[in-house]
Amino acid sequence: MWGEARVILLFWKMYEVMKMDFEMDEEMISAINKAKEFAEKYFTEELADKMDREEQFPMELLNYSNREGLMDYSNPWKILVTIEELCRKDPGLGISTTVPAFGSEVLMLYGSDMLKEKYLDPVLKGQKIMGLAVTEPGGGSDVASSKTEAKLEGDYYILNGAKMFITNGGIADYFVVLARTSPPPSPDKRHRGMSVFIVESKWEGFKANKIHGKMGVRATNTAELVFENVRVPKENLVGEEGKGFYYIMTFFNISRIYVAAQGLGVAQGILDRLMEHIKKYGPMNSQGEPIENIQFKLAEIATRIEASRGLTYKAASYLFKFNPNPVLTSMAKYYSGETAILASKVAMEIMGLKALNSELERFYRDARILEIWEGTSEIEKLIISRMMLKGGK
Amino acid sequence: MEEEYRILENSVKDFNSKYLDNIVLKIEKEGIPEQVRKAMLEQGFLGMVQLLNGNKVMDKKALSIIIEVLSTSSPSVAMEVFLTNVLFHKLADEQSINEVSQGIKRGTVAFAELMSGYDNENELHMEGEKLIGTKKYVLNSDADLIIASATDGNLYIIKSGFKEIEAHRKLGFRGLKFGKVEFNTKDYVKIGTKEDLVKAYEEAHPFITALAIGIAEGSLMKAIEYSKVRSAFGNLLKDFQPIAFPISMQYNELSMLKNSLYLALSNESETADILFLKMKSIELAKEITKNSIQVHGGYGYIEDYGVEKFYRDIMSLSVLLYNEEEEKKKLASKLYETEAGYI
Numbered sequence: 229m230w231g232e233a234r235v236i237l238l239f240w241k242m243y244e245v246m247k248m249d250f251e252m253d254e255e256m257i258s259a260i261n262k263a264k265e266f267a268e269k270y271f272t273e274e275l276a277d278k279m280d281r282e283e284q285f286p287m288e289l290l291n292y293s294n295r296e297g298l299m300d301y302s303n304p305w306k307i308l309v310t311i312e313e314l315c316r317k318d319p320g321l322g323i324s325t326t327v328p329a330f331g332s333e334v335l336m337l338y339g340s341d342m343l344k345e346k347y348l349d350p351v352l353k354g355q356k357i358m359g360l361a362v363t364e365p366g367g368g369s370d371v372a373s374s375k376t377e378a379k380l381e382g383d384y385y386i387l388n389g390a391k392m393f394i395t396n397g398g399i400a401d402y403f404v405v406l407a408r409t410s411p412p413p414s415p416d417k418r419h420r421g422m423s424v425f426i427v428e429s430k431w432e433g434f435k436a437n438k439i440h441g442k443m444g445v446r447a448t449n450t451a452e453l454v455f456e457n458v459r460v461p462k463e464n465l466v467g468e469e470g471k472g473f474y475y476i477m478t479f480f481n482i483s484r485i486y487v488a489a490q491g492l493g494v495a496q497g498i499l500d501r502l503m504e505h506i507k508k509y510g511p512m513n514s515q516g517e518p519i520e521n522i523q524f525k526l527a528e529i530a531t532r533i534e535a536s537r538g539l540t541y542k543a544a545s546y547l548f549k550f551n552p553n554p555v556l557t558s559m560a561k562y563y564s565g566e567t568a569i570l571a572s573k574v575a576m577e578i579m580g581l582k583a584l585n586s587e588l589e590r591f592y593r594d595a596r597i598l599e600i601w602e603g604t605s606e607i608e609k610l611i612i613s614r615m616m617l618k619g620g621k
Numbered sequence: 622m623e624e625e626y627r628i629l630e631n632s633v634k635d636f637n638s639k640y641l642d643n644i645v646l647k648i649e650k651e652g653i654p655e656q657v658r659k660a661m662l663e664q665g666f667l668g669m670v671q672l673l674n675g676n677k678v679m680d681k682k683a684l685s686i687i688i689e690v691l692s693t694s695s696p697s698v699a700m701e702v703f704l705t706n707v708l709f710h711k712l713a714d715e716q717s718i719n720e721v722s723q724g725i726k727r728g729t730v731a732f733a734e735l736m737s738g739y740d741n742e743n744e745l746h747m748e749g750e751k752l753i754g755t756k757k758y759v760l761n762s763d764a765d766l767i768i769a770s771a772t773d774g775n776l777y778i779i780k781s782g783f784k785e786i787e788a789h790r791k792l793g794f795r796g797l798k799f800g801k802v803e804f805n806t807k808d809y810v811k812i813g814t815k816e817d818l819v820k821a822y823e824e825a826h827p828f829i830t831a832l833a834i835g836i837a838e839g840s841l842m843k844a845i846e847y848s849k850v851r852s853a854f855g856n857l858l859k860d861f862q863p864i865a866f867p868i869s870m871q872y873n874e875l876s877m878l879k880n881s882l883y884l885a886l887s888n889e890s891e892t893a894d895i896l897f898l899k900m901k902s903i904e905l906a907k908e909i910t911k912n913s914i915q916v917h918g919g920y921g922y923i924e925d926y927g928v929e930k931f932y933r934d935i936m937s938l939s940v941l942l943y944n945e946e947e948e949k950k951k952l953a954s955k956l957y958e959t960e961a962g963y964i
Contacts, residue, residue: 368918370853393919415855441924443933509738511946513964520964521946573907576936577945580738581758584940585789592792592936596914596929597922604918606863 252309259306263313266298267322273587276318279447280590283440285399286447289325294354299326301352304548308489308540315493316500318587319594320447323490327448330395331360331404333482334424338467338475347402347426359400360483361391361427361453362476369607371406371476372418376455378407378425385409385425385465387433387458393601397451398438403427405455406472422472426464433458444593480603481552484561487602488540491564494595495533498571501588502526505579522578529571536564555615562608565598572596622883629683633690636664641694645927648695648796657698658724666691666702668722670710677710677718682886685831689879692835693842696934697796699832704729704761707828711821712768713778714812726765731802733758734770735822736944745804746772752779755803758789760941762800769804770815782806793930793937823892829942830882830899833935837875837906840931844868844913847926864916871909878902893955896948903943906935 252260270292279286293299300306307326314322328351335348350356367373376389387407394403403426410421427434436451467475506518506526513519518526543556572595576583583589599605622630640660647654661667666687670679684706692699708730710718720726733739733756745754756769762785770776787801845868848858858864878901885895910932914921921928939945953962 363919366851368853373854439923443922443924443929511737519946521949521962569911573936576940578737580736580940580944581733582738582740584738584792584937585758589790589792593933596911596932599915600918600922604915606915609863 255303256305256309259300259303260309260313262296262298263310264317266293266296267314267317271314271317271321276321276447276587276590279324280320281446283442283446285449286321286324287399289321290328290354290357293325299329299354301329305544308486308544311486311489312493312496315490316497319490319494319497319591320445322493323445324447324449326486327395328354328357330400330483331358331479334360334404334466334475334479335426337478338424338471339426340463340466342463343426343466351402356401357396357399359394359396359403360479361394361397361403361405363391363393365390365392365452367392369604372412372422372473374406374408374422376405376407378409378423378460380409380462383462385460385462387425387427387455387460389455391453391455393439394436394451394453395601396449397453398436399449401429403429403453404466406476409469409472419473421470423469424466424472424475425460426466427455427458427460431458431460443596444590445597478552481554481557482547483602484557484608485540485544485547487598488536488543488557488560488564491561491566491568491595491598492533492536492540494568494591494598495529495536495564495571498568498575498588498591498595499526499529499533501586501591502529502571502575502578505575505582509582525574525578529567529574532563532567532570536560536567539563555612558603558608558611561603562599562605562612565595566605568595568598626682626686626883630686630690632664633687636660637690637694641691641698645695645930646924648697649924649930650795652798653698653701653796661698661702662724667705667724668710668718669702669706670718670722672715672718675715679706679710681827682883685827685882685886688828689831689835689838692832693839695796696832696836696839696931696938697794699835700760700794700797700938703825703828703832707825708732708821709766709768711824712776712812712817713766714810717766717778717780721766727761727763728766728768729759729761729764730818730821731756731759731767731769732818732822733941735819736941737946738940744772745769750807752777752782752804752806752809755786755801757801758799758941759785759802760794760799761797762788762802763798767802768812768818770818774815775811776813776815776817777809778812779804779806779809781808791937792940793934795930795933825942826892826895826899827882827886829938830878830895830902832938832942833899833902833906834875834879834882836931836935836938837871837902837909838879840906840910840913840928841868841871841875843926843928843931844909844916845872847917847920858916867912868916871905871912874905875909878905893952896952899943900945900948900952903935903939906931907939910935 311326332351351358364374378385378387405425405427409423412418412421433456435454439450511519539560543560546553572592575588576592640657669684670677688699688703709728721728741757743754767779783802783804785800786803789799791799848864851858913928914932917928920926950962954960
């Protein structure tokens with residue numbers, strides 16, 4: 229009997245070991261290859277440079293992406309590796325191509341069937357563009373300080389306020405908007421009384437002012453939004469009134485995984501170029517190897533990227549099984565962003581003048597956003613510590 | 622700091638508020654306007670080198686203060702002053718120095734070949750009596766006079782017969798032209814050898830330090846001011862430890878470096894000490910400019926707040942004026958009194 233138990237235990241342990249398999253399945257490998265081919269075909273240096281210089285959104289890339297079925301929203305793993313792979317080729321074009329459904333997860337999780345049919349379906353089919361309107365002027369990471377208001381009058385909420393740094397702000401057809409629907413019960417409960425709505429950009433009273441002069445990711449479209457007595461039909465309330473803050477925090481658990489993937493892609497793209505440079509130009513020692521100072525830097529960047537990938541995929545594995553782990557998500561987001569920025573700095577230093585007059589110069593500017601958007605690194609660190617201290621996972 | 626230098630520092634600060642602070646973005650986009658150049662000439666910023674009995678004399682500390690303070694507002698303007706005084710006047714002939722000091726012409730030096738990553742397919746060379754070829758990565762590539770070395774090992778001042786044929790990407794110092802220049806000319810004067818260029822660069826370390834310190838200071842002061850007025854979660858940013866602690870540490874580190882630079886300039890310190898100061902200043906400036914963007918959040922990432930340019934400028938400075946591997950080797954070799962750190 230004990231022998232039988234040992235066999236069962238052995239199989240159980242084998243099963244546990246199998247659960248730790250780090251190999252990608254064929255579906256993911258095929259998504260990576262597809263993204264790689266797409267980037268090779270359409271992300272020309274000429275286009276990346278032009279969109280960067282002129283601060284233009286590469287609308288034609290969305291058409292190609294739709295035509296070739298690049299973004300398969302039925303499998304989040306495929307989305308994740310696609311983001312990583314496209315940002316590896318070019319951050320500005322990569323993010324622009326993978327962000328047209330930004331905010332749609334809020335609808336997926338909490339929207340009514342009517343809202344999903346009317347707004348989500350065309351976005352996922354690539355016919356319409358969506359944006360998430362949460363950040364406000366002077367608000368930044370402090371989401372609960374939002375001042376945009378929605379007052380119920382008859383069958384409509386009347387929306388007034390402004391939003392800042394909104395991705396897709398000038399090109400989206402629909403926005404997921406966070407607004408206050410009732411005053412907070414007390415100063416320490418400011419996150420209560422907020423709700424989420426779907427707002428169409430063609431509605432009267434809506435205005436988008438494109439933000440010019442970003443340091444990087446200049447191919448992405450960013451705008452300030454103004455809502456002046458915008459009449460939002462009552463049925464465009466997403467989920468329950470007063471629960472908007474929680475919906476947005478849940479959304480951040482999803483979007484931060486994708487931002488971590490952006491960081492991974494940017495860092496990997498920099499490492500690819502750095503490796504190529506070092507192999508070609510050194511500087512080499514008398515044995516024909518790159519000098520050790522450079523080898524050490526290379527090793528550090530490569531290790532950090534691999535650690536970021538481990539964190540990101542682990543956090544994603546929890547999220548995609550509907551069991552998000554905010555601690556891991558925040559770790560992944562802040563660490564991969566930090567890694568991308570460090571990689572861009574080291575690559576500029578090693579490659580010198582060659583980097584200054586190449587696409588690396590753009591990567592250096594692009595990477596810097598990754599510790600800012602979708603929750604600054606400071607916010608991520610607070611989430612990590614507070615949840616751990618509270619006994620969270 | 623001695624009184625005369627304090628007065629100089631204040632007068633350059635006044636210059637910044639009068640001529641630069643309000644048009645920094647315009648300078649980045651359109652270059653240095655004529656009225657600013659005129660004011661720079663009137664202040665003597667482009668003629669800090671005096672010719673006394675045929676010798677070139679300059680007050681290093683004064684020039685360092687001017688470069689540093691200008692850099693806190695417009696690193697592009699500071700770089701113009703650096704290029705003109707520290708490199709061009711150091712190497713040029715008397716006539717050219719006079720022309721540039723009086724604003725009749727603008728001069729620059731092609732020095733990128735001393736930095737890592739330099740590549741050029743058709744380097745400047747002699748063909749008969751003509752100087753032919755190109756120089757890449759030339760700052761102020763629209764200058765009237767260019768000092769450049771040729772493959773024969775000599776250094777020339779070239780007075781005409783050249784033009785910019787390719788504009789390079791501009792990560793930083795966007796107020797200055799930056800590109801590849803093509804030469805086909807007989808209008809040149811031999812002014813020395815490439816060794817003189819190397820020597821001029823080595824003697825430029827204190828002023829490169831001043832540029833870096835100015836960039837760091839300009840960026841840091843913006844972060845300090847912003848953290849005093851911007852609130853988040855019901856408190857001013859300055860009240861949060863993750864904001865206040867790094868900023869105050871950086872402020873103190875920067876003050877120490879600044880004082881060390883003034884001391885080094887007063888005492889004519891050893892080259893290795895100045896080299897170390899330069900390295901530390903560039904590294905600290907990179908850290909400060911990165912953090913200052915972070916303190917500003919999304920606003921730090923857009924040009925209107927004038928913070929992001931420092932982040933770009935310091936990396937450009939690092940690539941253009943700091944050959945890390947070579948300079949660290951020099952420090953190591955000095956310590957061991959033999960060649961070290963080359964594997």
